[in-house]
Amino acid sequence: MNCCANESVTGDDESQEMLANEISALRCRKCLGQSRPVSVKTVLLMLKPELLEHAMSGTYSFCSKADCPVVYFEEQSGHSFTVDDLRVTVGVKATRDPIPLCYCFGFDESHIRDEVSRTGRTTVPERISRLICEGLCACEVRNPAGVCCLGEVNRAAKRLTLT
Numbered sequence: 001m002n003c004c005a006n007e008s009v010t011g012d013d014e015s016q017e018m019l020a021n022e023i024s025a026l027r028c029r030k031c032l033g034q035s036r037p038v039s040v041k042t043v044l045l046m047l048k049p050e051l052l053e054h055a056m057s058g059t060y061s062f063c064s065k066a067d068c069p070v071v072y073f074e075e076q077s078g079h080s081f082t083v084d085d086l087r088v089t090v091g092v093k094a095t096r097d098p099i100p101l102c103y104c105f106g107f108d109e110s111h112i113r114d115e116v117s118r119t120g121r122t123t124v125p126e127r128i129s130r131l132i133c134e135g136l137c138a139c140e141v142r143n144p145a146g147v148c149c150l151g152e153v154n155r156a157a158k159r160l161t162l163t
């Protein structure tokens with residue numbers, strides 16, 4: 001995965017398109033929302049240790065719906081793991097601080113919120129983008145969605161700058 005090529009700070013439409021391409025036809029069994037394929041490795045890196053043996057095989061998808069507790073579900077069996085089964089907080093499903101945005105470098109929503117309230121804008125997407133383009137990110141193994149963090153960071157920056 002080349003995050004630097006996938007996303008850019010300004011190329012919002014383009015990155016939305018990239019994300020759209022990754023959305024699978026499978027719908028979350030609980031919320032019937034959109035999902036995207038995720039590797040077993042990503043699932044195993046997020047699960048609590050007592051659950052690892054329950055996810056050694058299968059084809060998993062990530063549910064990105066904010067108010068759905070399901071994080072991963074298996075295509076065939078329909079077996080799912082919820083936010084309580086993970087040892088990391090899933091930013092898009094979290095309602096209380098800290099709400100992680102960039103799992104590689106530890107930025108959460110409060111970093112953007114604080115900066116915006118101080119200066120009226122945020123430099124967080126640029127700072128993350130620079131690191132990503134230096135090849136220093138680890139989105140594939142750190143982000144529970146298994147995709148580059150920058151899409152979510154850009155959306156949050158836009159949302160928090162407008163409010």
Ligand SMILES: [Zn+2]
Nearest residue numbers: 028031063068
């Ligand atoms: Zn769902």
